[in-house]
Amino acid sequence: xxxxxxxxxxxxxxxxxxxxxxxxxxxxxxxxxxxxxxxxxxxxxxxxxxxxxxxxxxxxxxxxxxxxxxxxxxxxxxxxxxxxxxxxxxxxxxxxxxxxxxxxxxxxxxxxxxxxxxxxxxxxxxxxxxxxxxxxxxxxxxxxxxxxxxxxxxxxxxxxxxxxxxxxxxxxxxxxxxxxxxxxxxxxxxxxxxxxxxxxxxxxxxxxxxxxxxxxxxxxxxxxxxxxxx
Amino acid sequence: xxxxxxxxxxxxxxxxxxxxxxxxxxxxxxxxxxxxxxxxxxxxxxxxxxxxxxxxxxxxxxxxxxxxxxxxxxxxxxxxxxxxxxxxxxxxxxxxxxxxxxxxxxxxxxxxxxxxxxxxxxxxxxxxxxxxxxxxxxxxxxxxxxxxxxxxxxxxxxxxxxxxxxxxxxxxxxxxxxxxxxxxxxxxxxxxxxxxxxxxxxxxxxxxxxxxxxxxxxxxxxxx
Numbered sequence: 001x002x003x004x005x006x007x008x009x010x011x012x013x014x015x016x017x018x019x020x021x022x023x024x025x026x027x028x029x030x031x032x033x034x035x036x037x038x039x040x041x042x043x044x045x046x047x048x049x050x051x052x053x054x055x056x057x058x059x060x061x062x063x064x065x066x067x068x069x070x071x072x073x074x075x076x077x078x079x080x081x082x083x084x085x086x087x088x089x090x091x092x093x094x095x096x097x098x099x100x101x102x103x104x105x106x107x108x109x110x111x112x113x114x115x116x117x118x119x120x121x122x123x124x125x126x127x128x129x130x131x132x133x134x135x136x137x138x139x140x141x142x143x144x145x146x147x148x149x150x151x152x153x154x155x156x157x158x159x160x161x162x163x164x165x166x167x168x169x170x171x172x173x174x175x176x177x178x179x180x181x182x183x184x185x186x187x188x189x190x191x192x193x194x195x196x197x198x199x200x201x202x203x204x205x206x207x208x209x210x211x212x213x214x215x216x217x218x219x220x221x222x223x224x225x226x227x228x229x230x
Numbered sequence: 231x232x233x234x235x236x237x238x239x240x241x242x243x244x245x246x247x248x249x250x251x252x253x254x255x256x257x258x259x260x261x262x263x264x265x266x267x268x269x270x271x272x273x274x275x276x277x278x279x280x281x282x283x284x285x286x287x288x289x290x291x292x293x294x295x296x297x298x299x300x301x302x303x304x305x306x307x308x309x310x311x312x313x314x315x316x317x318x319x320x321x322x323x324x325x326x327x328x329x330x331x332x333x334x335x336x337x338x339x340x341x342x343x344x345x346x347x348x349x350x351x352x353x354x355x356x357x358x359x360x361x362x363x364x365x366x367x368x369x370x371x372x373x374x375x376x377x378x379x380x381x382x383x384x385x386x387x388x389x390x391x392x393x394x395x396x397x398x399x400x401x402x403x404x405x406x407x408x409x410x411x412x413x414x415x416x417x418x419x420x421x422x423x424x425x426x427x428x429x430x431x432x433x434x435x436x437x438x439x440x441x442x443x444x445x446x447x448x449x450x451x452x453x454x
Contacts, residue, residue: 046351072354073363079355085348089370098366102357146356 002026002150002184006052006062008035008042015039015206021184023199025176027214028186029224030203036186039203040152043184044079045072056149076104078143078151078181082158084135086127092138093123099146107147108179116174117141133164137171144179153185172196194218202227231427237403238411239431245319245407246387249326250380253334257383258376261338262364266347283332287392291325294397298324321398322405326387334383341375342368378446385439389432408432 001022008015015035028036041047043054043061051064060068061075072079078099086095096119100110114120117137122130127138136156143151156172157165173196176183185197194200194214202210202217202224210223218224231239263269264276282290298305298315308314315321345368353363369376391409398405400414412428415421 044355046355071359072351073357073359075355076357077355079352081348081352085346085352087349087353087367087371089367098353098358099356102362104357142356 001055001057002043002182003053003055004039004043006042006049006054008038008047008049008052010038010047013038013206015042017203017208019201019208019211021199021201023182023197024180025183025197025199026185027194027197027200028184028203029194029200029217030188030209032188033205034203035206036188036203037154040079040154040184040186043150044077044152045070045075046079073102074104076147076149078146078148080136080139080143080151080153080156082155083132084127084139086130086135086138086142088128090127091123092119092125092127092130095127095138095142096123096145099142099144103145103147105147108144108181110145112178113141113144116178117144117171131164132160133168136160136168140171140175144175144181148181151181151183151185153183155186155188157187169196232424234402235411235424235428238406238408238428241319241322241403241405242388242407242409245322246326246384246390249323249330249387250334250384252323253327253331253383254380257331257334257379258338258369261335261379262342262368264335264339265342279335280332282329287325287329287390287394288396290328291393291396294321294325294328294393298397316397317399317401317405319398319404322390322394322407323387325393325397326390329390329393330383330386333386334379337379337382338372338376341372341379344375345371374446374448378443381439381442381446385436388435 001020004017004019006017013035015038017039028039030036038047042049045061048069049062049064052062053060053064054062061070062068087098090098096110096113114123117140119137119141122134122138127135130138140156157168160168175181176196197214200212200214200217201208204227209227210217216222260275260279264272295316296302298308300306300309300316305316315324349371350363350367353367354360358366389409390407391413394405394407395410395413400406400410406414408428408431412425412432415425415428
């Protein structure tokens, strides 16, 4: 269970949300500039809210009232950046080991992650030569091996063509299935991802416009349609 | 080369090596802060760090002497602890460190600024602390620039003259580095040949360092 109640400012932009997310897989959707990535960064500890609380499974990650602000390395959250943000000076295996060596609790086994994400043939490769889809899978594997309590995916399917999207979705679904790690992912339009999500939050202009089962949100006369988003 | 010339060369190498290694931790810290810091004081720190580059080295040496001499505000605290910099090789090393510091910081700063800022953040979210992420991600990615900075600083320290002669004086075997030895030789009758040999040493060291810096430039983006 992730509870968020926060206000975050970045220049003129203002994100104010009050959410409780219990779903195993939750999608944050909305047009660009809605504050989706800022929300994810606040949860990960990469952006600091002006005030509010962030609580994961009963443990406080951030609380402006009591001055709690856990640094990112102590939050045990797997943040997967848009293009993977892989370390270019390490091989694929080196990237995967980076998370594994620093895990702070029990987590998915190496062999299983490598198998589920189809990384066996890539391990010795340099990351600079990988395709977009391969980078995503390595980034996902690296985060999973760090034994996160929650996976945060920032636009996991952005910059991938339709064919690649179709191929990576099963990997994502299998990861959720195999490792039981809850997932919070951000997407700006990807309808395909909604098949995966049990719950969706629609952000617009830095506020929650609607939240609920994806089918309801994206029904023909649902909130997303009324906001003329899709 | 004569024994005295070898002595000057060995001393120059030692002084410059000690100066570069001693300046490295602080240099990297300041460079990393300047490359990422959002502080409003950044411009001031940046300017202060770069001052030795434009100040006459003689003036830098004189200020260091005033600061660290027996009666200087810092010297009064350090001399009783056995840390004396005036008129010994440690002074020569300090002079070399201060004068070459801007070169180290600027090169490292540019290299750090070039590292994708998301990469150290990715490391943090994978469980690496600040220092861990700096040492295992930022530093390896900036290694070429940092090495180039070290090489530049070492070479600048090797050739340091003005600040050294004021702070450390020109004592054979203690503070008479190659440039100071050249100065003594061209002032004395019949020293031209010896001076010429040491001049060649200086030119060779500088040339080697500049070629090294060139080799450290990335030839294309993939090699970084």
